[in-house]
Amino acid sequence: MSDFHSGYKKQLVGAAEALFGVPGVRPKRRVGPMRRVGRPRHVPLLAVIALGALLLAAAALAATQIIGFGTPVTARRAPGRERPSASTGIGIPVAGAKSAPTSAQLLAISLPDPAGGLSWGMRIVRTTRGLLCLQIGRLLDGRLGVLGQDGEFNDDGLFHELPAAVLDPDMCFQPTDRVLLSDAGLPAAGELQSPTTSCQASWEPRTRPSEPRHCPAGDERLVAFGVLGPHAVSVSYRARGQLHTVATAGGLGAYLIVLRSPPDPSHNIPVLGGTSGPLDSFPMGPGPGSVVSRIVFRFGHRLCQTGFDRPPGGLPLCTKSIAHTAVPIPKVPRGLHTRVALKTRKVPGGYDLDVTFTAPATVENASTTYGVQVATPSDPACGIGGVWGQSVERDVARGEALRVKVFVGQRPGCHGVAQGRVILGAEPLPGAFLGTVRRAETIGRFSFALP
Amino acid sequence: MDDVGLGAGALNDGELLERTRTGDREAFGVLYERRHELVLAFLLKRTRNPEVAMDLMAETFAAALIALADRPPAISGSAAPWLLTIARNTLIDSYRRGRVESAARQRLALEPVQITDSDVDRVLQIAAETDLLLRLADELPADQFDALRARVLDERGYREIARELACSPAVVRKRVSRAIATLRQAREAST
Numbered sequence: 041m042s043d044f045h046s047g048y049k050k051q052l053v054g055a056a057e058a059l060f061g062v063p064g065v066r067p068k069r070r071v072g073p074m075r076r077v078g079r080p081r082h083v084p085l086l087a088v089i090a091l092g093a094l095l096l097a098a099a100a101l102a103a104t105q106i107i108g109f110g111t112p113v114t115a116r117r118a119p120g121r122e123r124p125s126a127s128t129g130i131g132i133p134v135a136g137a138k139s140a141p142t143s144a145q146l147l148a149i150s151l152p153d154p155a156g157g158l159s160w161g162m163r164i165v166r167t168t169r170g171l172l173c174l175q176i177g178r179l180l181d182g183r184l185g186v187l188g189q190d191g192e193f194n195d196d197g198l199f200h201e202l203p204a205a206v207l208d209p210d211m212c213f214q215p216t217d218r219v220l221l222s223d224a225g226l227p228a229a230g231e232l233q234s235p236t237t238s239c240q241a242s243w244e245p246r247t248r249p250s251e252p253r254h255c256p257a258g259d260e261r262l263v264a265f266g267v268l269g270p271h272a273v274s275v276s277y278r279a280r281g282q283l284h285t286v287a288t289a290g291g292l293g294a295y296l297i298v299l300r301s302p303p304d305p306s307h308n309i310p311v312l313g314g315t316s317g318p319l320d321s322f323p324m325g326p327g328p329g330s331v332v333s334r335i336v337f338r339f340g341h342r343l344c345q346t347g348f349d350r351p352p353g354g355l356p357l358c359t360k361s362i363a364h365t366a367v368p369i370p371k372v373p374r375g376l377h378t379r380v381a382l383k384t385r386k387v388p389g390g391y392d393l394d395v396t397f398t399a400p401a402t403v404e405n406a407s408t409t410y411g412v413q414v415a416t417p418s419d420p421a422c423g424i425g426g427v428w429g430q431s432v433e434r435d436v437a438r439g440e441a442l443r444v445k446v447f448v449g450q451r452p453g454c455h456g457v458a459q460g461r462v463i464l465g466a467e468p469l470p471g472a473f474l475g476t477v478r479r480a481e482t483i484g485r486f487s488f489a490l491p
Numbered sequence: 492m493d494d495v496g497l498g499a500g501a502l503n504d505g506e507l508l509e510r511t512r513t514g515d516r517e518a519f520g521v522l523y524e525r526r527h528e529l530v531l532a533f534l535l536k537r538t539r540n541p542e543v544a545m546d547l548m549a550e551t552f553a554a555a556l557i558a559l560a561d562r563p564p565a566i567s568g569s570a571a572p573w574l575l576t577i578a579r580n581t582l583i584d585s586y587r588r589g590r591v592e593s594a595a596r597q598r599l600a601l602e603p604v605q606i607t608d609s610d611v612d613r614v615l616q617i618a619a620e621t622d623l624l625l626r627l628a629d630e631l632p633a634d635q636f637d638a639l640r641a642r643v644l645d646e647r648g649y650r651e652i653a654r655e656l657a658c659s660p661a662v663v664r665k666r667v668s669r670a671i672a673t674l675r676q677a678r679e680a681s682t
Contacts, residue, residue, distance in 0.1 A: 043605075043607065043610070044545065044605070044606055044607070044610040045523075045524075045527060045610075048523075048549055048552075048601075049520045049523050049524065050520075051599075051601045051602060052519055052520060052523055052552055052553070052556060052601075053516050053517060053519060053520040054516075055553070055556055055599040055600075055601060056511050056516055056518070056519040056520075056556060057514075057516040058599075059556060059557075059559075059560045059599075060511060060512055060513070060514045060560070148537075273615050273618070273619050274541070274615050283608075285540070285541055285542075285611055285615075286540055287535055287536075287540070287541070287615065287618065336612075336615055338616075338619040341619075343612070343615065343616050343619065351608050354608070354609075354612060355612060
């Protein structure tokens with residue numbers, strides 16, 4: 041038993057003796073106020089608000105009395121991204137039971153805003169293409185949404201629900217990945233998707249008068265969130281020099297941290313960034329650039345920790361010898377081959393490539409993807425490691441003819457032969473196919489000259 | 492004053508509570524040792540904050556002691572439902588007041604106890620190793636366990652619980668009531 045528990049047990053035993061006295065004698069009086077003692081610790085008022093989903097309804101009841109509902113947030117077109125449908129792009133939310141129209145899981149996270157008002161929440165949405173998408177925002181009446189402030193919704197002061205179907209492609213990941221994200225300077229309105237209508241963070245340069253104004257300093261938040269997998273138990277972070285620890289939620293190791301921005305000077309965090317990697321990758325960060333400074337994992341009955349803020353003499357470091365976990369990687373068929381046809385067109389700054397080929401295998405979800413990668417000539421004038429690419433963000437039938445458009449930039453003085461390949465890759469991040477694949481099979485090759 | 496000493500470990504929760512009421516000073520300590528991990532695991536699941544969970548756990552046991560004096564519950568076996576109900580009500584009270592409830596500890600004049608980093612680690616370990624449902628299923632009658640799980644642990648509506656348990660909402664209310672009604676009264680009487 042720890043010092044806390046043994047100390048508290050002693051006090052309880054003493055209190056029991058004071059209450060019930062001599063054996064066999066029942067108490068004859070009610071227990072009354074005795075001596076007022078100070079709080080053991082000052083638990084932040086708002087930390088207490090971060091209780092369970094049970095309590096959200098009560099909070100919402102109070103909130104709805106002062107905040108009205110506006111029109112819901114609508115989907116925005118993501119430039120260069122496939123439009124989502126059941127079989128394209130990131131997919132659409134998987135249909136849920138009758139009582140819940142989608143598989144979206146609003147996590148039991150109700151995190152107070154540093155300035156008060158509606159709490160922050162987080163939702164995980166599974167899509168038809170097998171991805172996990174994260175949504176964060178403000179909470180009202182058990183709904184996730186955006187506040188009409190900081191330039192959002194013409195500052196109408198209303199709550200605008202964020203439907204589970206309005207997903208940000210950049211917030212979607214493979215379910216076998218762990219993801220740590222952060223955004224410093226996010227407006228308190230809670231709109232993560234796009235700064236086009238809201239105010240800009242103070243660190244964003246405002247080069248034209250037509251660009252949104254800078255956010256009021258009091259409205260800037262440092263938001264960190266992610267999913268760390270089912271083995272993650274807790275994350276720790278520092279605020280004003282104090283180490284705080286919160287347990288993960290939702291069975292997927294989800295976490296959410298909301299602080300005032302700019303962050304504590306001790307932080308050396310990127311203004312907008314994140315990392316991702318396979319769940320079975322150990323040892324892992326987070327490094328000093330992360331808001332999360334420590335993560336505790338549980339494997340069987342063993343706890344271990346990782347991060348840069350580990351107390352000396354504490355839990356052992358998570359290494360592969362402790363972290364027994366296996367992430368199933370989709371198998372990519374080997375020995376596939378396809379003929380590639382190529383058309384090139386000179387455009388300002390480079391070439392537009394039109395690559396066509398016949399798919400030799402079926403793609404049924406986002407766990408595998410066809411793509412085209414082009415490596416510029418190995419010449420310093422062309423840049424180091426210059427790879428251009430594009431993925432096919434949709435399900436594909438075997439034998440289907442595919443056409444992929446890729447832009448390949450050409451720096452001044454860069455000449456030679458660019459090598460291209462068509463690949464079938466496993467577990468890519470959605471979006472541009474720039475080598476972020478865990479395993480890829482080359483199924484076709486091509487080349488073209490950069491004169 | 493008699494001291495139950497080692498013998499207390501063999502008593503069930505109801506017997507420990509009775510021994511506490513009759514002046515056995517160690518009996519409540521034995522109950523605390525036996526049940527604090529369960530209460531902590533429940534509260535950590537709700538709050539996700541080890542420090543807040545420990546604070547609430549301390550208040551829960553203080554409130555239980557007061558409830559035992561003011562309106563003793565009729566417990567013949569496990570005290571887990573009683574303690575978890577008090578924990579849940581403490582949680583709700585804390586939420587409503589915007590701070591961790593401390594009225595019971597104030598009434599008992601309990602002193603602050605420092606929480607260290609190792610305590611926090613231990614709480615996380617307890618939560619990781621404690622399967623609430625499994626532990627409760629082992630010691631409660633099936634119907635009471637199902638009702639308690641649905642109402643206190645999962646926090647769903649009566650109608651939804653009834654659908655899952657294939658019985659009417661009224662029956663669910665009755666089952667839940669049987670499991671926790673006297674406990675709620677005890678809690679209300681203590682505040």
